[in-house]
Amino acid sequence: MPRFIVTGSYTSSAIKAMLETPSDREAAARAIVEAAGGKLESFYLTTGDNDFSIKVTIDDVTDLMAGLMATAASGAVSNLKTIRAFTASEFTEIQKKAGKIAGSYQSPGG
DSSP: OOEEEEEEEEOHHHHHHHHHSOOOHHHHHHHHHHHTTOEEEEEEEOOSSOSEEEEEEOSOHHHHHHHHHHHHHTTSEEEEEEEEEOOHHHHHHHHHHHHHHGGGOOOTTO
16 A cells, blocks of 8 residues: 655644644544545654654545645645655565666667
8 A cells, every 4th residue: 555754834823722722633633544545654743844744554645635635724734745655675666667667768869
């Protein structure tokens, strides 16, 4: 099943609400991921450019995108970024496939 890493930031209004009424943000992330048909593999609060990072497995990336759109529409998060992640064994298979098709590419001027 495809894996995705999603990062994002909480808006100032969301942070204000969390200070007023602390809540389990992992549970909230899990609920939206599961509603979209995926599985939340990990949830971390982070420092730096993003406030959180989650790892999701889901069959259909469009379902994940719908879940992220719903989350963003709430106004609680911003700067959402989604990247596809591959295991080492998946990447080994990608390399093998690339090796088989590499000769088909004609470089400019070549």
